[in-house]
Amino acid sequence: MSDRDAAFEAYFAARSDAMRGTAYLLCGDWHRAEDLVQTTFTKLYLAWRRIQRHEAMDAYTRQTLVRTFISERRRGWFRNESVGEPSAELVAPPTGLPEERLVLLEALAKVPPKQRAVLVLRYWEDASIEQAAALLGVSEGTIKSQAARGLQTLRGLLDQERVR
Numbered sequence: 001m002s003d004r005d006a007a008f009e010a011y012f013a014a015r016s017d018a019m020r021g022t023a024y025l026l027c028g029d030w031h032r033a034e035d036l037v038q039t040t041f042t043k044l045y046l047a048w049r050r051i052q053r054h055e056a057m058d059a060y061t062r063q064t065l066v067r068t069f070i071s072e073r074r075r076g077w078f079r080n081e082s083v084g085e086p087s088a089e090l091v092a093p094p095t096g097l098p099e100e101r102l103v104l105l106e107a108l109a110k111v112p113p114k115q116r117a118v119l120v121l122r123y124w125e126d127a128s129i130e131q132a133a134a135l136l137g138v139s140e141g142t143i144k145s146q147a148a149r150g151l152q153t154l155r156g157l158l159d160q161e162r163v164r
Contacts, residue, residue, distance in 0.1 A: 008048050011057060012041055019065055025120045026069045028109030036072070040065040062125065063135040066117045073113040107157035115150030122147055 001009075016037060023033035023040075043064050051060065108116060114136075121132040122143070133140045 004048060007054075008045055015058065015061065016041065019061060022062065022120060022125060023065055023069070025105075025108065025124050026066065026113075026116060028105060036065060036069055039068050043068070059131065059135060062121070062127075063137075066121065066135060067137075070113055070117060103158065103161050107154055107161065110157055111150050111153050115146050115153060118143055118146040119150045119154065 019040065020033055020037050023036040024030055027033055027036060040061060044061055051057070108119070111119065117136065118132060121127040121135060122129070127135065129140050129143050132143045136143070138146075
């Protein structure tokens, strides 16, 4: 095994679970999250030799993941299949009541993809406005407006759920 492959393998082992969690928050389906992570790491492997700053690898990988998600959403719903309910062992550790977490994840899945990407980056990945803008290749103002709209959409969806 070459040094390149060993370095990539170590990075994949260390970061794939975290990226899978981010991918799940983006798409709301564990199977699709696996596909997104696989596609992301395939792209990363192809670019591995050209990457100069390995200390910025997480940001590059996260950017590739989010852009892959948004790109796949543009292709249309007919290309994505839902396979079923997520496996119990793949569900992230609970914080708060399980029912509240499920309602929040269901509502997040209904937020438009670009707004959802901003919400995940800002509030799950704890990226700053500047970092999120750089990752998505948009202005800081776009991040602020997409975050505000995304939170407004999410609040509206959660309010609708409370009425039920």
